Amino acid sequence: MSPSAGSVRPLAALASGPLRGRIRIPGDKSISHRALMLGALAIGETVIEGLLEGGDVLATAEAMRAFGATVTRQAPGRWTVNGLGVGGLLEPEDVVDFGNAGTGVRLAMGLASNQATTVTFTGDASLRRRPMGRILDPLRRMGVQVLARSKDRLPLTLKGPDVALPIDYRVPVASAQVKSAVLLAGLNAPGVTRLVEPVATRDHTERMLAAFGAAIEIETNADGERVISLEGQRDLRPQSVEVPGDPSAAAFPIVAALIVEGSDITVESVLLNPLRSGLLETLIEMGGDITIEKRRTVGGESVGDIRVRASRLRAVNVPAGRAPSMIDEYPILAVAGSFAEGRTVMEGLGELRVKESDRIAAVAAGLAANGIACEEGPESLVVTGGSGVGGGRVTTHLDHRIAMSFLVLGLATADRVAIDDAAPIATSFPEFRDLMTGLGARFEELEPPAS
Ligand SMILES: O=C(O)C1=C[C@@H](OP(=O)(O)O)[C@@H](O)[C@H](O)C1
Numbered sequence: 001m002s003p004s005a006g007s008v009r010p011l012a013a014l015a016s017g018p019l020r021g022r023i024r025i026p027g028d029k030s031i032s033h034r035a036l037m038l039g040a041l042a043i044g045e046t047v048i049e050g051l052l053e054g055g056d057v058l059a060t061a062e063a064m065r066a067f068g069a070t071v072t073r074q075a076p077g078r079w080t081v082n083g084l085g086v087g088g089l090l091e092p093e094d095v096v097d098f099g100n101a102g103t104g105v106r107l108a109m110g111l112a113s114n115q116a117t118t119v120t121f122t123g124d125a126s127l128r129r130r131p132m133g134r135i136l137d138p139l140r141r142m143g144v145q146v147l148a149r150s151k152d153r154l155p156l157t158l159k160g161p162d163v164a165l166p167i168d169y170r171v172p173v174a175s176a177q178v179k180s181a182v183l184l185a186g187l188n189a190p191g192v193t194r195l196v197e198p199v200a201t202r203d204h205t206e207r208m209l210a211a212f213g214a215a216i217e218i219e220t221n222a223d224g225e226r227v228i229s230l231e232g233q234r235d236l237r238p239q240s241v242e243v244p245g246d247p248s249a250a251a252f253p254i255v256a257a258l259i260v261e262g263s264d265i266t267v268e269s270v271l272l273n274p275l276r277s278g279l280l281e282t283l284i285e286m287g288g289d290i291t292i293e294k295r296r297t298v299g300g301e302s303v304g305d306i307r308v309r310a311s312r313l314r315a316v317n318v319p320a321g322r323a324p325s326m327i328d329e330y331p332i333l334a335v336a337g338s339f340a341e342g343r344t345v346m347e348g349l350g351e352l353r354v355k356e357s358d359r360i361a362a363v364a365a366g367l368a369a370n371g372i373a374c375e376e377g378p379e380s381l382v383v384t385g386g387s388g389v390g391g392g393r394v395t396t397h398l399d400h401r402i403a404m405s406f407l408v409l410g411l412a413t414a415d416r417v418a419i420d421d422a423a424p425i426a427t428s429f430p431e432f433r434d435l436m437t438g439l440g441a442r443f444e445e446l447e448p449p450a451s
C-alpha cells in the first residue's frame with residue numbers, strides 16, 4: 001500500500017479570475033536531494049538554505065539519518081548536515097523507504113553501494129513499479145551485488161564490495177539520475193570513474209561535486225558528447241548551499257498565468273540553468289508574454305524573476321532533442337497546448353512512460369476526459385488547442401505533476417476539473433494550493449470516495 005493510500009484527497013479547480021501578484025516558489029527538488037547527500041559525505045557541517053521541504057526530499061533527509069549523518073532542521077528551509085566522510089556511511093538498521101522519490105532512491109543506491117555495507121531500499125506503489133535496472137547495471141559492474149525481485153524492481157538489497165571498481169560508462173539513456181548514481185558510486189572507487197553522456201542532462205551533481213571539492217573534470221569529445229571524469233577517494237569539504245527556486249514547480253503558476261485571461265504574475269528567484277529551461281523556451285516560442293527580470297547568480301546557478309502575462313498562444317512542434325531540458329514539464333505543456341491555436345506536437349517522450357505514472361497515457365486520458373483532442377503515440381503526444389471545456393475527473397496515479405497540471409487546466413476551462421487525489425502534490429510542491437490561491441486561483445474540496 002502506498003503512504004498516501006487511505007488519505008486520498010479529491011480536489012477540483014474552478015474557473016478563476018485573473019491571477020495577480022508575486023510569489024516565491026520553494027527550493028529546487030534536484031538540488032535539495034543532492035545537497036543532503038553530499039552533506040552526508042562531507043566531514044563537518046553543511047548548511048543548506050532554501051531546502052525544499054516536500055515529501056521526496058524529506059525521505060532523503062530521513063535516509064541520510066538512517067546512514068548515520070546528523071541532519072537537523074534549524075528553521076523553515078534552513079537545514080544542517082554533519083556528514084561521515086566518503087566511504088563512512090553506516091549500515092542502516094532497517095529498510096530505507098524513499099516513498100515516491102525516484103531521484104532519492106536512485107542517487108542513494110549509488111551513494112551507499114560503494115562500500116561494504118548491505119542496504120535494502122523500497123518505496124511506495126508508484127516507485128515500486130519504476131525501472132531500477134538502469135542504475136543496477138553500472139553498479140553491478142562496479143562490484144555491487146544485487147538481490148532484486150523480477151525486472152529489477154524495488155524492494156531490493158544492495159551489498160557493496162570491499163573495494164568498488166571505477167568504471168568507464170556510456171550512459172545508455174538520457175537520465176541525470178543514472179549519471180548521478182554512477183558519479184556518487186565513483187566517489188569511493190580508487191581511480192578514475194569516467195562517464196560519457198551522449199545527451200546532456202541536468203548537471204547539478206557535477207556542479208555540486210566540484211563545489212564540495214571533488215576531483216571532477218568535464219570535457220567535450222570529438223562527437224560533441226560530454227565526458228565526465230571523477231577521481232575517487234578524495235575527501236569532500238562541507239559547504240553552504242543556497243537552493244534556488246524550482247523551475248519544475250514554477251511551471252504550474254507560469255502556465256496558469258498564460259492561460260487565465262487578464263493574469264499578470266511574477267515568480268521570484270527561479271533557477272535558469274539552461275539544462276532545465278526547455279519549457280520557458282517553448283512557451284516563449286508559443287507567443288507567451290514572459291520576461292526575465294533581475295538575472296543574478298545564487299549558489300553558483302543563474303536565477304531570475306519571471307514575469308508572465310496572459311497570452312494568446314500558438315501551437316509549436318517541440319523538438320525531441322529538447323526533452324531532457326524539460327522532461328518533467330510535458331504534462332503542464334500539454335495543458336498550455338490545450339489553449340494554443342493549432343496542434344502542439346511533442347516527440348521523444350519515451351522516458352515519460354516510466355515516471356511516477358505513465359505520463360503519456362495519464363495526460364492523454366486526462367485531456368480526453370475534459371474534451372480536449374489528443375493523439376497518443378508510443379513516444380509522442382499531439383494536443384489540439386481550443387477544444388477544451390473541462391468538466392472531467394482525472395486519475396492521477398500517485399503522480400504530483402499530473403495532479404497539478406490538471407488543476408491548472410481547471411482554472412481556465414468553463415467547467416471545473418476534478419482530480420481524484422491531491423495528496424501526491426506534497427511530494428514536490430506542498431505550498432502549491434496556498435500560493436495559487438493567493439494569486440486568485442479557486443479550488444474546491446470534494447468528498448473522498450466511500451472506502
Ligand atoms: O536527477 C534528477 O534530479 C532528476 C532527473 C530526471 O529523471 P531522469 O534522470 O530519470 O530523467 C527528472 O525526471 C527527475 O524529476 C529529477
Ligand SMILES: C=C(OP(=O)(O)O)C(=O)O
Nearest residue numbers: 100101102103104328355
Ligand atoms: C520524475 C520526477 O521525480 P522522481 O524521478 O524523482 O520521482 C518528477 O519530479 O517529476
